[in-house]
Amino acid sequence: MDILEKIVRDKRDEVSSKKKVLPLSYLVTSPLMQRASYSMAKAVQQGSGIIAEFKRRSPSRQVINQSDSVIDVIRGYQSAGVSGISVLTDTKYFGGSLDDLIQARAHLEIPLLRKEFIIDPYQIYEAKVFGADLILLIAAVLSPEEISLFSQLAHQLDLEVLLEVHNEDELKQSDLEHVDLVGVNNRNLKTFEVNLETSKDLAPLIPDDKVKISESGISSPEAIHILKGFGYKGFLIGENFMKTEAPGASAKQFIAALRDEN
Numbered sequence: 001m002d003i004l005e006k007i008v009r010d011k012r013d014e015v016s017s018k019k020k021v022l023p024l025s026y027l028v029t030s031p032l033m034q035r036a037s038y039s040m041a042k043a044v045q046q047g048s049g050i051i052a053e054f055k056r057r058s059p060s061r062q063v064i065n066q067s068d069s070v071i072d073v074i075r076g077y078q079s080a081g082v083s084g085i086s087v088l089t090d091t092k093y094f095g096g097s098l099d100d101l102i103q104a105r106a107h108l109e110i111p112l113l114r115k116e117f118i119i120d121p122y123q124i125y126e127a128k129v130f131g132a133d134l135i136l137l138i139a140a141v142l143s144p145e146e147i148s149l150f151s152q153l154a155h156q157l158d159l160e161v162l163l164e165v166h167n168e169d170e171l172k173q174s175d176l177e178h179v180d181l182v183g184v185n186n187r188n189l190k191t192f193e194v195n196l197e198t199s200k201d202l203a204p205l206i207p208d209d210k211v212k213i214s215e216s217g218i219s220s221p222e223a224i225h226i227l228k229g230f231g232y233k234g235f236l237i238g239e240n241f242m243k244t245e246a247p248g249a250s251a252k253q254f255i256a257a258l259r260d261e262n
């Protein structure tokens with residue numbers, strides 16, 4: 001069993017326990033379901049394009065940053081001029097939580113992505129209630145039918161959809177009708193290998209009406225410059241900022257360097 005299969009197996013158990021404690025009917029009737037959302041698709045096209053991630057640890061790197069609080073980091077990111085924020089909500093493998101998402105929401109006026117392994121509609125309602133503006137759907141763990149159903153549900157809840165792919169087959173098999181942004185993950189979630197060529201190779205296969213996002217392993221303004229040449233508008237960056245002393249200040253420097261290049 002590879003790591004992705006393990007994560008998904010644990011996620012199914014987690015979701016089924018949660019439903020017993022907080023039934024879907026409670027989420028659906030929450031007044032928070034009516035909250036207006038920010039558009040990541042618009043934000044990345046109008047701003048720096050950087051989507052900065054709050055990430056304490058990951059299966060490929062046990063300690064990235066265990067000391068900074070979510071509020072300090074995302075406030076720093078926001079004032080650095082990022083277009084949006086991503087918060088991991090998986091606890092077992094990434095050390096995140098829904099509480100991180102709630103805290104982030106309370107301090108942000110820019111789009112917020114719930115970074116999660118979504119395998120059940122329940123988690124999409126959760127994303128809405130706990131403050132996200134968009135959800136991630138990972139093609140490697142969903143059937144084409146699930147991608148279609150989950151993305152329709154997200155739109156009904158006024159959430160945008162970022163569909164993550166990392167090869168041609170995943171892209172071709174996916175129903176993109178209700179997908180707003182297509183993210184190419186440069187990290188293979190099964191082997192953890194990172195290769196920016198993945199973004200370059202898949203770029204021409206992504207339909208023009210989808211906002212292109214390049215995810216993972218991005219550590220220099222030069223890389224962004226190259227990816228922009230392939231049509232990418234958004235850039236999801238976690239470790240490169242989180243592993244430094246001051247993630248917000250690092251993001252600020254990075255964005256200043258980007259502007260200098262243009």
Ligand SMILES: O=P(O)(O)OC[C@@H](O)[C@@H](O)c1c[nH]c2ccccc12
Pocket residue numbers: 053055115116138164185215216217218236237238239240
């Ligand atoms: O820390 P990085 O290499 O900059 O990567 C960020 C983000 O792309 C990565 O955390 C990620 C991309 N897709 C995911 C799916 C699940 C968990 C995490 C991820």
